Amino acid sequence: MRSKTNRDKSKLxxxxxxxxxxxxxxxxxxxxxxxxxxxxxxxxxRRQVREVRKQIEQLAGxxxxxxxxxxxxxxxxxxxxxxxxxxxRNPEPPHxxxxxHGKRPQWFIDAEENYSREEMEIKD
Numbered sequence: 001m002r003s004k005t006n007r008d009k010s011k012l013x014x015x016x017x018x019x020x021x022x023x024x025x026x027x028x029x030x031x032x033x034x035x036x037x038x039x040x041x042x043x044x045x046r047r048q049v050r051e052v053r054k055q056i057e058q059l060a061g062x063x064x065x066x067x068x069x070x071x072x073x074x075x076x077x078x079x080x081x082x083x084x085x086x087x088x089r090n091p092e093p094p095h096x097x098x099x100x101h102g103k104r105p106q107w108f109i110d111a112e113e114n115y116s117r118e119e120m121e122i123k124d
Contacts, residue, residue, distance in 0.1 A: 088120045097122070 022030060053067070060070045086097030090107045098105050111120060 089122050
């Protein structure tokens, strides 16, 4: 399609899709129209993305950060404590341990039928 002049643009502004009888257009012109519309959509999307990026960069700069820093920022501190030391050991098999914190593991619940907590406690 040819490039639009200001006069063509003003005609398009007044034109409504309902006013166009697309059934009377040849297929190749409709395909060209679709291709031009897709190009226009891409241009508008790129323009909008540039504007959003600009706004994000301005907001991030307002707090002394880059946009990438804001996006990757984690509100919670990373878990830097070592895992708790095991407090209880399964008598059968002894490789299973539990720190005594959080939900009791199934092996601990099952072992309580035959052993007391004191018997399963790891003594240093």
